[in-house]
Amino acid sequence: MDPRLIILQPTPYCNLWCTYCYLSHRNDRSLMSAEVLEAVREKILAQLPADTAAGIVWHAGEPTAAPIEWYERAYACLEPDRPRNSNFAMQTNGITIDARWIDLFRRTHTEVSLSIDGPERFHDARRLTRNGKPTWHLALRGLKRLQDAEFEPRVITVLHPDCLSSAPEFFDFYRDNGIQDVSFSVDELEGSNRSSSFGGRDYKSALTDFLVSMLALAYRSGYPLYIREVERIAGILAGAPLVGNEQVEPWAALVIAANGNVSTFSPELMEVRAPEYNNFIFGNILVDDLPSLKCNSSFKMAEKEVARGIVACESCRYFGVCGGGSPVNKYCEKGGLAATETDFCRLTTQASADALLRFLSSHNLSPGSFSPPNYPAPNSLAGERG
Numbered sequence: 443m444d445p446r447l448i449i450l451q452p453t454p455y456c457n458l459w460c461t462y463c464y465l466s467h468r469n470d471r472s473l474m475s476a477e478v479l480e481a482v483r484e485k486i487l488a489q490l491p492a493d494t495a496a497g498i499v500w501h502a503g504e505p506t507a508a509p510i511e512w513y514e515r516a517y518a519c520l521e522p523d524r525p526r527n528s529n530f531a532m533q534t535n536g537i538t539i540d541a542r543w544i545d546l547f548r549r550t551h552t553e554v555s556l557s558i559d560g561p562e563r564f565h566d567a568r569r570l571t572r573n574g575k576p577t578w579h580l581a582l583r584g585l586k587r588l589q590d591a592e593f594e595p596r597v598i599t600v601l602h603p604d605c606l607s608s609a610p611e612f613f614d615f616y617r618d619n620g621i622q623d624v625s626f627s628v629d630e631l632e633g634s635n636r637s638s639s640f641g642g643r644d645y646k647s648a649l650t651d652f653l654v655s656m657l658a659l660a661y662r663s664g665y666p667l668y669i670r671e672v673e674r675i676a677g678i679l680a681g682a683p684l685v686g687n688e689q690v691e692p693w694a695a696l697v698i699a700a701n702g703n704v705s706t707f708s709p710e711l712m713e714v715r716a717p718e719y720n721n722f723i724f725g726n727i728l729v730d731d732l733p734s735l736k737c738n739s740s741f742k743m744a745e746k747e748v749a750r751g752i753v754a755c756e757s758c759r760y761f762g763v764c765g766g767g768s769p770v771n772k773y774c775e776k777g778g779l780a781a782t783e784t785d786f787c788r789l790t791t792q793a794s795a796d797a798l799l800r801f802l803s804s805h806n807l808s809p810g811s812f813s814p815p816n817y818p819a820p821n822s823l824a825g826e827r828g
């Protein structure tokens with residue numbers, strides 16, 4: 443077991459109420475206890491090879507809802523056994539980031555990724571406070587504070603169908619706000635989000651058009667906008683070493699909830715009700731360790747089905763850049779981990795690959811010429827959406 447992504451949930455609570463949120467326990471204000479942190483240190487971090495390069499990400503719930511004092515204790519506990527090539531990161535909505543948070547991020551070398559759904563009118567249509575107020579200006583304030591402190595946060599944008607005809611507006615937003623590293627997602631049918639705004643119609647070509655427009659605008663203007671999904675595929679096509687799909691590789695992603703529950707494969711699986719897999723909870727770090735987690739019977743069942751899903755995906759023409767998709771979307775959309783194509787994979791991996799190829803051929807470029815130095819290198823922040 444050599445995880446590349448370790449997601450730690452400081453609290454299930456979130457201070458916002460986004461319309462597409464998939465978190466089932468976002469009212470729960472509990473904090474990860476000192477015992478759970480100690481178990482993570484002793485049973486996970488201390489057991490990893492010294493050269494493990496994992497992203498250790500505070501996520502799932504809004505991490506800044508946990509107090510800074512809690513993080514001081516958490517870093518003091520975990521840091522001594524952090525493998526030297528691993529780094530801390532946080533996926534946050536950014537609305538409370540101030541000088542104290544920035545000081546913490548700086549001292550702990552924590553990379554920051556912000557959830558901002560593009561221009562104000564799109565972001566404020568869905569990312570709301572608990573009493574329905576807009577949050578764009580608060581998120582932008584967090585971004586500016588980070589940038590003023592010389593951080594370059596990556597931004598995750600969750601798209602809605604009504605964004606897809608407005609690529610120039612999105613491009614202007616990123617350029618005008620100095621955002622160079624962006625990751626696009628779509629609101630997904632999973633967890634407590636019972637329907638996706640992308641349901642009921644096929645938006646793949648509209649999403650592809652959106653991405654092609656973004657690439658063309660960046661290329662024409664010389665603005666180094668790094669679109670993570672597209673860049674990853676360009677790297678693979680240009681011959682970069684293939685980094686596997688951590689969502690289908692057992693224990694490549696390790697998720698530890700605030701109460702110590704442990705899961706793997708897609709980080710969002712823990713939010714899914716699935717009694718046949720014990721709701722994808724494969725143990726608890728307070729009583730289990732890595733060897734016992736691997737023997738868990740629910741995990742074994744899930745592992746077998748995820749493997750069947752990979753085999754079923756092998757005939758897909760996108761398999762080489764996908765690796766078999768996302769188990770959480772297969773389960774939530776298709777009812778089983780062994781399924782193949784989902785709306786999610788069509789709108790993310792497939793649309794990104796199609797957009798890249800169309801952009802390259804219309805500009806007479808090769809995948810290699812698309813990569814740095816034309817575009818900045820990614821930071822190593824991992825994570826999904828928040």
Ligand code: SF4
Binds near residue numbers: 756767768788
């Ligand atoms: S793109 Fe979809 S269908 Fe194709 S390999 Fe990936 S998950 Fe499977």
